[in-house]
Amino acid sequence: MKKADLVSALHNNGIIRGTKLLLHSSYKSINFEGAPEEVCQSFMEAVGDEGLLVMPSHSLNFKNYPATKGPYNPGRSPSTTGAITEAFRKMPRVARSLHPSHSVAAWGRGAREFVKGHEKLEPEGAGTPLEKFSRTDGLILMMGCGIGSATILHVAEFMAEVPYLKVHYNPAWGYEAEYIDEEDGKVKTYKYNTVPGCSAGFQNAIPWLKEAGFYRELSLNKESSCLMNAGGLMKVAVEKLKQEPYALLTTDETHISGCNYCKQVQRMSRAV
Numbered sequence: 001m002k003k004a005d006l007v008s009a010l011h012n013n014g015i016i017r018g019t020k021l022l023l024h025s026s027y028k029s030i031n032f033e034g035a036p037e038e039v040c041q042s043f044m045e046a047v048g049d050e051g052l053l054v055m056p057s058h059s060l061n062f063k064n065y066p067a068t069k070g071p072y073n074p075g076r077s078p079s080t081t082g083a084i085t086e087a088f089r090k091m092p093r094v095a096r097s098l099h100p101s102h103s104v105a106a107w108g109r110g111a112r113e114f115v116k117g118h119e120k121l122e123p124e125g126a127g128t129p130l131e132k133f134s135r136t137d138g139l140i141l142m143m144g145c146g147i148g149s150a151t152i153l154h155v156a157e158f159m160a161e162v163p164y165l166k167v168h169y170n171p172a173w174g175y176e177a178e179y180i181d182e183e184d185g186k187v188k189t190y191k192y193n194t195v196p197g198c199s200a201g202f203q204n205a206i207p208w209l210k211e212a213g214f215y216r217e218l219s220l221n222k223e224s225s226c227l228m229n230a231g232g233l234m235k236v237a238v239e240k241l242k243q244e245p246y247a248l249l250t251t252d253e254t255h256i257s258g259c260n261y262c263k264q265v266q267r268m269s270r271a272v
């Protein structure tokens, strides 16, 4: 698949000029003939200047992260969410939020405003870029990766106030992180109340979303991808979690036995 093929595949799937798109991706899965930058260019061409292209660019600069990386620097800290996101965050006119662990990068109409203020909020709480995205008519494309990578479901957990929000994914990382504020160049400290957890159970949401008509499987080339409606996803997931707060916990006991986070959440669910 070349750039022109990708642009036309996107158009055929309703990703057109003016679309607001949140992209999660696996570069290795799409069999693309070209660099990750060209994948980004294909998406920019498809949605155009009047559209909005958003990607996660998480850098996980926790203060006590095992491989201490120092303060998060939006211009330098690498993205840990794949080759396409790493290329994207470095491209011209791409704005990246100042959140030290869970930053988001955006390009297109209103991109700078879209990522603003993230460092003053919980990683995936109300008012964050992804929560704002769920209030648009935007689409979410999981290109060659599954719904397990859909960070926006952590926003749903936050909005539904699930009882396990206070469980830290890995307490050893600590509750603080540092970042360099672009405005004054100073190193500032960020304090966490909540740290997004494990997403092993996110596939539980597929039947809910399918039933509501907000989830569609597709293939842009040979990979398996899915396209979801952001507002629909948020509505369905928050309603479900309000009724069943542990609905996104994985049922895979093998995973749970090896995952401290899921173990704790399961214990909470059983204590109810």
Ligand SMILES: [Zn+2]
Pocket (backbone or CB within 6 Å): 198, 199, 200, 255, 256, 259, 261, 262
């Ligand atoms: Zn887990």
